[in-house]
Amino acid sequence: MRAIWKGAVSFGLVSVPVKLYSATESHDVSFRQVHAKDGGRIKYQRVCSIDGEEVAYADIAKGYETEDGEMVILTDEDMADLPVTSSREIAVEKFVPSDQIDPMLFEKSYYLEPEKSGAKPYALLRQALIDADRMAVVTVALRQRTTVAVLRVRDDVIVLQTMMWPDEVRQPDFDVEVGEIKDAEVKMAHMLVDTLAGDFDASEFEDDYADAVQALVKAKVEGGEVKRTPTATKSSGEVVDLLAALQKSVAAAKEARGESDAGSADAATDAGDEKKPKKKGAKKPAKKAAKKAS
Incomplete structure (x- = not known):
């Protein structure tokens, strides 16, 4: 694996220099769209919906569509003024019980490997998380945007999992209405659960x-x-x-x-x-990153 980020986990006065690795990879089957007659790949042109002309990459800008359908053009100068951070710190904000965080909030997972100088404090943090059965809620800047994440232990390795912002989790807009559930039906459901009970093994x-x-x-x-x-x-x-x-x-x-x-x-x-050297900046409270312009 190749490290994609380097920084340090800080909790209290302790700092643990670490490397960050992607913990997952997609194995989805990928297909090409091709001409059935000869197998030639299908090309797509970037065409403006207003004048019908093909647009060069150099003339493509970011646009944010408002609720009433208006399009706001954002320039490179506008994007440069957005709040970003170049901090290389994974700052522990608090340690919370593991069962308090809804798994639906988890987004992407990364492995943390300690630098040689940080092996001992890394082991101490790992053991503390295991013994307390807690996750560390942290703030971290990845790709210059501050996000909330958690640290937890998996197979003796500390894993960082980025989290979605609360308003990015949709609420169901339907109600589940059922009739009366009989005791015999509940008992039978329990029997089914007991029959299929077991331990999870991903290799199965x-x-x-x-x-x-x-x-x-x-x-x-x-x-x-x-x-x-x-x-x-x-x-x-x-x-x-x-x-x-x-x-x-x-x-x-x-x-x-x-x-x-x-x-x-x-x-x-x-x-x-x-790869560019980052300037150290003062730590600021985590704020929700601006939503991606389409």
């Missing part, structure tokens, strides 16, 4: 859809059912992993389209920002 579950797609693709490759496009690379005859093959084709796809990928550009920008 498989992504049968992804496995089936890969088996299908393998069969088609072995049967010669492939479309040779101008950008296709010759195979050595070995059947490679579908996801790996798709990832390797990204560069060729970009070159064939003759245009850059917005998502990749954003990721590259983020990576560049992380």
Whole structure:
């Protein structure tokens, strides 16, 4: 794994220098939209809905649509004035009982590895969390935006999990109305729960859809059912992993389209920002980050 962030966990007068790693990765099966006749990838043009003209990336700006449908254009100067932070501190605000935080608030998970100089205080914090059966509520700046997160222990490693803001969790707008529930029905439901009771083991579950797609693709490759496009690379005859093959084709796809990928550009920008030296600033109370402009 490659560290994506470096900083320090601070609680009281104790500081623990740490590295941050993404704890999860998506294995979703990815498909391309192609021309069924020859396998050519489908291109999409950036066209203005008003004048119908194709728009170059250099002329694309961020726009925020108001509730009445008006569009507010935000310039780079406007975005530069938004509250951001360059702090490299994971500040512990309080330690709370583990059962007080609704799992629905959890967003993304990261592993924290201590630097050599922080191994002992890291171990002390880890043991304190385990013994108290509590999570540490922290504030942290990731990609220059302050967010709320928690620290908890998983398999002897401290995990940081970012959290959604409370107003980002939707409330159900429906009521569940049922008739009278009889005692015999409740008893039978309890019997069913007892019958299916057990311990959770993630290894018991498989992504049968992804496995089936890969088996299908393998069969088609072995049967010669492939479309040779101008950008296709010759195979050595070995059947490679579908996801790996798709990832390797990204560069060729970009070159064939003759245009850059917005998502990749954003990721590259983020990576560049992380490499730049950050100025230390005074710690400020956490505020809700501005919602992303569309």
